[in-house]
Amino acid sequence: MLPISAERLIPHRAPMRLVDTLVSVTDGCAVAESVLPRSAMMADGEGKIDEVACMELIAQSYAAFRGYMDRMNGKPPGEGFLVGVRNLEITGTAYAGDRLLTSIRTVAAVGGFAVVEGAVTRGDETLATGTLTLWLVDPDAGGG
C-alpha cells in the first residue's frame, strides 16, 4: 500500500496540508515526503519556507502514520491535535521545491496521548528536530 498519498490519511487540506506522501512505516516509525510549492502559504517571495513549518511537518507526518495504521486496522483515520512541543531545534532553511523527508518515531503512546520524536531533512542535511505531544481523539468516546 505504500507509498500512499497523505491526503488519504489526514484531515488537513490545502493550503495547510504540508505532507504529500507517506513513504514508509516500520514499527512505530514512519517517513513522509513533502515538496512545498512556490505558492505555499509559508513561502516568501524568494521561496524560503517559514521555519515554523518544520513543526507542522512533524505533526502531520505523525498524523499520516496514525491514519495509515487506522486504515490497516480497518478503522477510519482518527483525529489528533498537537498539544505540546519540546526542544524543537531549527538548524536549516527549507525552500520551495526542496524534497523534504520527515521521519517520526513514536516514543510513547499512553492514555490517548502520543509522544513523537521527529526530524526534517533535506538530503543529508537535518533542518529541524524535536519532540511533539499529540492528543488522539477516541472516536468511540461519547459526547459531541
Add this chain to the structure above:
Amino acid sequence: MSALREGIDASKLGDLAGTGTETGARRYRFGPGFIGFSGHFPGNPILPAIVQIRAVVSLAEAESGKTLRLAAVRSAKFLTPIRPDEDVWIRYRRRVDSGMDICDATLSVAEKTVAAFQLELAEGETPR
C-alpha cells in the same frame, strides 16, 4: 513576506502595547477567511499551532524593529483550540538565558490562557 505572515499581520487589532523594550502585547482576531484556517480543518476551523508561534515571533519583530527568526521551541503547550473570530491576546517577555534570547509568551482568549510558549529567537535569517 509569505501569505501566512501577511494574514497574521492583517489580523492585528489596535496598537502594540509594551511596557518596555523587551515586552509586548497585542490583540488579534483571526476571521473565518484567515488563510491559516483553510484546510485546518474543513468544517472544524482551528487556529494552527504554527500560526500561534509565528504570530509571537512577528510581534517580537515589530517591537524590536529587527529581523528575528525562530531558532528553537524550548517548550509549547496548546491548551484550548482557538476558533475564528475570537479575540486573542498575545503577550510576551524577552530575556537572556545563558546567552540565548528567550521569549516567554502566552496567548489568551477571554482572559483564559489558551497557549504558552518558551521560544528561542535569533537575529537574522536561518542559515541556508
